[in-house]
Structure formats: structure tokens, C-alpha cells
Amino acid sequence: MSSNLIHMILSEKTIYPHVSVDCVVLGFDGMHFKVLLLKRTGMEGETRFSDLKLPGRLIYSNEDLDEAAQSVVVELIHSTTIFLHQFRSFGSPGRTSNPRDLHWLENAVKLKIGRIITVGYLALIRIDDKLRFKSDTLQATWVPVREVGKLAFDHNVIIQEAMHEVSRYVTMDPSVVFNLLPKRFTASQMRTLFEELFDQAMDVRNFHKKMSRMNYLVATDEFEHGVAHRAARFYRFDKKIYLKSHGGFNLNSSL
Amino acid sequence: MSSNLIHMILSEKTIYPHVSVDCVVLGFDGMHFKVLLLKRTGMEGETRFSDLKLPGRLIYSNEDLDEAAQSVVVELIHSTTIFLHQFRSFGSPGRTSNPRDLHWLENAVKLKIGRIITVGYLALIRIDDKLRFKSDTLQATWVPVREVGKLAFDHNVIIQEAMHEVSRYVTMDPSVVFNLLPKRFTASQMRTLFEELFDQAMDVRNFHKKMSRMNYLVATDEFEHGVAHRAARFYRFDKKIYLKSHGGFNLNSSL
DNA sequence: ACAAAAGTGTTCCGCATACACCCATGC
DNA sequence: GCATGGGTGTATGCGGAACACTTTTGT
Numbered sequence: 049m050s051s052n053l054i055h056m057i058l059s060e061k062t063i064y065p066h067v068s069v070d071c072v073v074l075g076f077d078g079m080h081f082k083v084l085l086l087k088r089t090g091m092e093g094e095t096r097f098s099d100l101k102l103p104g105r106l107i108y109s110n111e112d113l114d115e116a117a118q119s120v121v122v123e124l125i126h127s128t129t130i131f132l133h134q135f136r137s138f139g140s141p142g143r144t145s146n147p148r149d150l151h152w153l154e155n156a157v158k159l160k161i162g163r164i165i166t167v168g169y170l171a172l173i174r175i176d177d178k179l180r181f182k183s184d185t186l187q188a189t190w191v192p193v194r195e196v197g198k199l200a201f202d203h204n205v206i207i208q209e210a211m212h213e214v215s216r217y218v219t220m221d222p223s224v225v226f227n228l229l230p231k232r233f234t235a236s237q238m239r240t241l242f243e244e245l246f247d248q249a250m251d252v253r254n255f256h257k258k259m260s261r262m263n264y265l266v267a268t269d270e271f272e273h274g275v276a277h278r279a280a281r282f283y284r285f286d287k288k289i290y291l292k293s294h295g296g297f298n299l300n301s302s303l
Numbered sequence: 304m305s306s307n308l309i310h311m312i313l314s315e316k317t318i319y320p321h322v323s324v325d326c327v328v329l330g331f332d333g334m335h336f337k338v339l340l341l342k343r344t345g346m347e348g349e350t351r352f353s354d355l356k357l358p359g360r361l362i363y364s365n366e367d368l369d370e371a372a373q374s375v376v377v378e379l380i381h382s383t384t385i386f387l388h389q390f391r392s393f394g395s396p397g398r399t400s401n402p403r404d405l406h407w408l409e410n411a412v413k414l415k416i417g418r419i420i421t422v423g424y425l426a427l428i429r430i431d432d433k434l435r436f437k438s439d440t441l442q443a444t445w446v447p448v449r450e451v452g453k454l455a456f457d458h459n460v461i462i463q464e465a466m467h468e469v470s471r472y473v474t475m476d477p478s479v480v481f482n483l484l485p486k487r488f489t490a491s492q493m494r495t496l497f498e499e500l501f502d503q504a505m506d507v508r509n510f511h512k513k514m515s516r517m518n519y520l521v522a523t524d525e526f527e528h529g530v531a532h533r534a535a536r537f538y539r540f541d542k543k544i545y546l547k548s549h550g551g552f553n554l555n556s557s558l
Numbered sequence: 559a560c561a562a563a564a565g566t567g568t569t570c571c572g573c574a575t576a577c578a579c580c581c582a583t584g585c
Numbered sequence: 586g587c588a589t590g591g592g593t594g595t596a597t598g599c600g601g602a603a604c605a606c607t608t609t610t611g612t
Contacts, residue, residue: 532610
């Protein structure tokens with residue numbers, strides 16, 4: 049091993065940044081987008097603090113980035129296949145400048161940390177009855193995206209970028225939204241999702257027309273129960289029909 | 304400094320990957336997309352080899368990714384402001400598996416290298432009379448994207464991803480193409496660019512109509528000279544008009 | 559005159575937009 | 586019966602797609 053290398057490390061002017069993955073796990077509860085965050089506690093001087101962070105970790109020495117991201121999500125959630133895509137990396141040296149973050153991190157990984165470059169991943173999750181967290185001890189919570197407070201590191205920025213990325217995905221391929229909607233969903237759930245995502249109201253009639261143009265969107269014979277107004281019809285996404293008309297090219301394939 | 308850290312480094316099972324930026328510098332010569340590549344020579348066993356690679360380098364210890372990418376491009380090209388955007392990171396452990404690449408790299412940076420995670424940047428350049436490379440010794444060459452041979456590392460993959468990214472940018476905001484076209488350009492140059500980018504022929508009349516709908520695209524009184532057919536009119540992109548009608552939101556801002 | 563590329567108009571269709579009222583249900 | 590949200594049709598305009606001939610210039 050080059051003495052040059054050891055010298056650089058010992059001088060703590062290392063050019064070896066750490067690399068992590070952070071996963072923005074997004075869900076939609078029928079009303080709002082929610083992001084999955086983990087509780088973090090640590091010491092800041094004499095006082096103990098507690099705040100929230102994105103799920104993520106340093107990558108292992110011989111691990112692919114996609115694998116690392118996948119494992120981060122899989123360790124949190126029981127799931128089949130997940131929409132999971134890298135969307136961008138964050139490498140500002142200032143992103144670990146908060147002493148609170150740095151101390152917490154060095155305590156967590158038992159390593160001296162200079163800087164961390166993180167690769168952002170976007171996961172889209174169906175929040176439904178089947179969804180279970182793998183462990184309560186992980187302290188995972190869904191937080192409405194609009195109500196997220198100050199997070200660790202630059203995780204607020206990462207979430208904002210992830211939301212932009214979702215809208216780009218949906219613009220290119222609207223069927224991406226079916227990763228977020230329940231198996232059976234009403235027209236207004238779907239419309240609300242679009243309204244939240246693009247932050248603009250949509251005309252109800254025009255939205256119904258848009259839906260009826262999607263031949264892969266099939267109306268079921270099921271309706272809501274027990275609501276204090278006319279019951280809404282449930283729709284479902286038919287993947288087979290979709291794949292026939294969009295042969296091969298779609299963004300829904302998981303990693 | 305933690306002895307843990309030193310131990311990991313000495314054992315060469317370090318979890319400290321190197322991080323680099325690689326820049327896919329794309330131009331359009333009026334006929335084809337071209338990518339800027341650098342000559343690389345090295346030894347493979349007893350024999351000397353020579354091939355091509357993307358411009359890029361390891362990041363410095365306290366350097367932002369965007370800055371690193373910017374400096375890579377600026378060191379190659381005299382330029383004003385450049386369209387330069389991060390598009391994705393490449394972190395497969397296998398990407399440095401070719402012994403030729405590994406040996407070349409370790410010789411170049413005088414460091415023992417385990418793996419490298421690289422952040423891909425896309426730069427769009429106007430190939431015109433003003434374009435000059437800063438130094439001949441850098442051995443930079445424009446290679447038509449369709450004719451690029453086997454490159455170092457996974458640079459072929461990176462270029463393919465970059466091309467996809469360009470078409471996504473242009474789809475979202477067609478004015479991105481004016482980063483590639485000369486200051487004065489003909490309708491057929493612009494059309495050829497779209498045809499190359501989306502790999503499909505476009506109807507000439509419909510394309511002219513599309514152009515005339517872009518109010519920020521102004522017809523000049525200049526025409527081609529000395530061509531063996533009717534001379535084509537030159538057009539130019541009027542950025543002021545563009546910014547008025549697309550207030551603030553555009554992808555053309557440089558970093 | 560001929561070769562080679564530039565430039566021009568019309569029709570058709572799908573999709574976005576704008577807009578107002580009746581329907582089913584629980585309380 | 587009333588409050589609440591679900592669901593429906595029409596008219597207008599823009600932009601994409603298809604399609605053939607005339608114009609200009611150099612040789």
C-alpha cells in the first residue's frame with residue numbers, strides 16, 4: 049500500500065469520501081403524500097436530542113449501489129417488488145457540516161467521518177392493509193411530506209428533489225401512480241394524487257375522461273360502503289392490458 | 304483517528320470507495336452527435352495499449368461534485384457558460400474489474416484503488432468556430448456517438464445513459480437544443496438534431512410549423528452561400544423572448 | 559436541363575380546457 | 586330534507602400526423 053495513501057488518511061485530508069445511499073420511501077394515503085422517516089437520537093453537548101432522518105446507510109465494500117438501496121428498503125418493509133430508482137447524488141462538502149449530524153454519525157458507525165456523498169433513491173410504496181413494518185424497534189413513521197420538519201443532514205433537500213422526480217416520472221408515464229394507489233381505488237383518490245403531486249386542482253369531468261381513455265384502467269363492480277354520500281366506484285390497474293399496449297417500455301420495472 | 308479506520312484501510316477491505324466525476328461532453332456538428340473523449344495509454348502486461356475514455360477525475364477532499372465536474376470541463380474547453388447537469392451515479396463494484404483499467408488508474412493517481420463510484424455529468428457544447436480546446440496535449444477528440452468503440456471502464460454505458468438523458472431534457476424543454484446548435488442555424492440542422500436524438504425521421508412541413516410556433520425562434524435575413532441547391536435561411540434563438548414566456552422555469556441555467 | 563435540398567398548406571383527429579347540474583347516501 | 590361528495594356532456598382550440606409539389610441554386 050502506498051505511503052501516500054496512509055499519509056493522506058492520517059492527515060485527515062483524505063480524498064476518500066464515504067458513500068451512502070438514502071432512500072426516499074414515498075406513500076400516498078388517499079389524501080396526502082407521506083415519506084417514511086426513522087427516529088434518530090443523539091447527544092448535542094450535554095443534552096439529548098431526537099429528530100428524524102431518511103432510511104439509509106453507508107455502502108459495504110463490495111456492494112452495488114442498487115443492492116444497497118434495495119436492502120435498506122427491504123429491511124424496513126415486507127414487500128414484493130418495489131418501484132425503486134436512483135434519482136441523484138448529493139455531494140456538497142457542507143452537507144455534513146452540522147456538528148450534531150457529524151457526532152451522531154461517527155458514534156453510529158464508529159468511524160471518523162470527513163464527508164459523505166450520498167446517492168438518493170426513490171421508492172414508491174402502496175400504503176394498504178398488507179403493509180407491515182418489519183420491526184417496531186426501527187421506529188419508522190410516515191410523515192406527510194408537507195409537514196416534514198427539519199431533518200438530519202440535507203435530507204429535506206433530498207426529499208424535495210425526490211418529489212420533483214416523482215412528478216417527472218408520472219409526467220413521462222402516468223401508470224407510475226399505480227405503485228402508490230391501493231389495488232382498488234376510487235377516481236377521486238387518483239385525482240387527489242395528481243392534484244397533490246402537481247399542486248394544482250383538476251377538473252373532475254376532464255379527469256374522468258382522461259381515466260376512461262386509459263384502457264388498462266378497468267372499472268370494477270365494487271363501491272364504497274358506509275359513506276355519507278353517493279358511493280364511489282372502485283377501479284383497478286390491469287397490468288396485462290397495460291403491457292400489451294405499452295410493449296416493454298415502462299418505468300414500473302423494479303430493479 | 305479511530306484505529307478501526309486504519310485497520311480497515313491497511314487490510315484493504317476498506318469501505319472507503321473512491322468517488323469520481325465523469326463528464327459526457329456532447330456536441331452536434333450539424334449532422335451527428337459527438338462525444339468528447341480523451342486518449343489513454345497504458346501497459347497491459349508487456350504490451351502498450353491506447354484507447355479512449357471520458358474526461359473525469361477523482362474528486363478532491365473538500366470539493367463539491369458540481370464544482371469538480373465544472374472544472375473537468377473548463378480545463379478542456381474555453382467556454383462561457385455551459386449546460387452541465389448531473390444525471391446519475393454508477394457504482395457497480397464490477398465497473399473497475401477490468402485489470403487494464405485498474406492498472407492504468409493506480410498508475411495515474413499513484414494510489415491503491417479498490418473501487419470507484421462515479422457521478423455522471425452531462426455537458427452540452429456548441430461546436431462552432433469559437434470552440435477551442437485548451438491544450439493539444441490533452442488529446443481530446445470528438446467521436447460520433449454511434450461510432451464510439453469500446454471505452455475504458457463502463458464509459459460506454461455512461462454515454463448511453465447520457466444520451467437518454469438528453470432526450471428526456473429535450474422532451475421536457477425543447478429549447479435545450481440551442482445549447483448544441485450554432486448561434487445561427489438552418490431549419491434542417493435543427494431537424495436533423497431532433498431526428499438523431501429520437502432516432503426517427505420527422506416530416507419537414509410539420510417541423511417548420513413547429514418551429515414557427517416557437518416565438519423565441521427568430522428568422523434572420525441571412526442565407527447559406529455556395530450550396531448546390533436553394534440556400535437555407537438561418538434562424539437564431541432569442542433568449543430574452545424565451546425567458547419572458549417561460550418565466551424562470553427552464554433547464555438551461557448552468558450550474 | 560438536371561440534380562439536390564429548401565420551403566410551403568390543408569385535412570383530420572385526439573387531447574386539453576372550460577363550464578353546471580343531477581345523483582346517491584347517511585344523518 | 587339537507588349536506589356531502591360522486592358522477593356526467595358539450596363546445597372550442599391547439600397541436601400532432603399524414604401527405605405532394607414548387608422554388609432556388611450550382612454544375
